[in-house]
Amino acid sequence: MTDSAASGPAALEPVRVVIAEDNALLREGLQVLLERNGFVVAAAVDTGEKLIAAGRDAGPDLVVTDVRMPPTFRSEGLVAAVRLREENPSLPVVVLSQYVEQSYVAELLDSAGGAGIGYLLKDRVSDVADFVDTLRRVHAGGTAVDPAVISQMIRRHRDPLAGLTPREREVLAVMAEGHSNGAIARRLFVSEAAVVKHIGNVMMKLDLPPNDDQNRRVAAVLTYLRNQES
Missing domain, CATH: 1.10.10.10 (Winged helix-like DNA-binding domain superfamily/Winged helix DNA-binding domain)
Structure with a gap:
């Protein structure tokens, strides 16, 4: 019985996660979902500044962040994720968003060659098992970008500066x-x-x-x- 349990999902190495989401219900729901699937939530915060602090102090193996957070609700979460990647290029980051923030997506994907990066649109995250698998793949150094994000970036006008961060x-x-x-x-x-x-x-x-x-x-x-x- 013990041998069988050790070979199942519980045998996966726990991944320490920092969650950044300003909506309290979504933040707590995400925390419960991750903990039920074997992750350890090291911190759950609601601003970009707190995300940077937690990313530095909590020793996460993975960051999962929303894009728009207080105080301006523009790109605080994404900017914080870019900052953390600049400081630690090996830190895996998954961004959850309702929007495609193209300029910072490019900068995020440019960091460390895009390894350990995920960018998913919230309304397309409906399969929990697939979502959890995506988090683990990004944690392992993979890249997961929502097809809709790729499509929008490809359709950008051919501005010669469009590829610059x-x-x-x-x-x-x-x-x-x-x-x-x-x-x-x-x-x-x-x-x-x-x-x-x-x-x-x-x-x-x-x-x-x-x-x-x-x-x-x-x-x-x-x-x-x-x-x-x-």
């Missing part, structure tokens, strides 16, 4: 003002090494071939300025 756009915008890498780093409060990395990503995503670095910077800036005019 919010941070890459910020770097490009400051670069367009004529600032050096060091000045960009000081303006955005990041390291100069991070600026070099972001600029490299911008050049690659804008399909600017390696040649004279100054020419590439000018070409990137021109692309940015043309996009602002359109």
Whole structure:
């Protein structure tokens, strides 16, 4: 009897989860659902700031977060998830949303090559077993993106800057003002090494071939300025 039980779902290694959801009923319901399926809820919070704190302090193996939370109900949960991934690229994150937040989806998927990332639309999460399996796959390093999210992102207009993350756009915008890498780093409060990395990503995503670095910077800036005019 003991051997049989050890081979079942209960034998799965417990996964410590931090939940972020501002709706108390949904938050508690999600906590009960996860605990019934072998997860350990390390923290359940209701704001993006609390999510960042819990992600740092509670030692989660997985973060499950809503997108829109107090105080502005815009993208606090998603921004917090991106921040946590910047600090710990190996931290698996599953985002549950009623909307497709394209810019931050791109940044989230860009982190650590998209490994350990899930983005699911809430109204499509109806099968508990499938949902639990998705969480475990993301925890194991897999990627799970709702087909509707992929479809909307593919249908985006072919803006040459569309593939840039919010941070890459910020770097490009400051670069367009004529600032050096060091000045960009000081303006955005990041390291100069991070600026070099972001600029490299911008050049690659804008399909600017390696040649004279100054020419590439000018070409990137021109692309940015043309996009602002359109």
